[in-house]
Amino acid sequence: MVTCAQHTFPDEIAAEAKIALSHYPELSTIPIEFKFKKNIKKSTMQAQPKFSSFFKRRKHRSYKILISEKIEIADSVYFTKDIPSEIMIGWLGHELGHVMDFEQRSGLNLIGFGISYLTSKKYIRGAERRADSYAVKHGMEKYILATKEFILEKAGLSQKYIDRIKNLYLSPEEIMLLVEERDALPTD
Structure with missing residues (x-):
């Protein structure tokens, strides 16, 4: 395990975690633990507040990002630590997006978030x-x-899983629209 300021992550993904975190300077003082887990149901990664943080003020919360040790896709097993660097950075960046979302919420709202997410x-x-x-x-x-x-294209996923991803997440076209909107905003 590597510890860097408020963040802890496994050696195998240290470089990728540092790059992903560098895009979120507002999280530099927020304790975040990246941790491999044997199995995460229906997911490759999962960001969540640490249980002890639910009733703390936002500035005293800490988070964990659980990372499945392996991904089973069709007839193949990918070990998460062997995923190409650029893809790992993207996955971690997405999970850090969840942390940003959690940071905007009260403790009671976080509990509501968890219940709604499950149901x-x-x-x-x-x-x-x-x-x-x-x-x-x-x-x-x-x-x-x-x-x-x-x-969506290279991992050999089932069409059912691909359809689920397409339904739940932004499409590449929607991402490019967000980039255009972001880049059109005046800079300070």
Whole structure:
């Protein structure tokens, strides 16, 4: 494990975690632990507040990003640590987008978020699209697009899984529209 300021991550993804975190300077003082986990149901990664943080003020919260050790796709098993760097950065950037979303919420709202995420596909869609949007707003579109290309075109996923991803997350076209909107804004 590598510790860098408020962040802890496995050696295998240290470079990728540092690059993803560099796009989110506002998270530099927020404790975030990146951690491999044997199995995460229906997901490759999962960002969440640490349980002890739910009732703390935002400035005292800490988070964890759980990363599945392996991804089973069709007849293949990919070890997450062996995923190409650009794709790992995109995945981590998306999860950090969730942390940004959590940072805007009260403790009670976080509990409501968790319940809604577990019970509503519509809510999941909104949460995943917000995380993608945060990543794009933070200049991570290259990585997010590489991750989407891998998932949608190169990983050999079932059509059912691809359709689920297309439904829940921003499309490459929507990402490019966000980039255009972001780049059209006046700079300070």
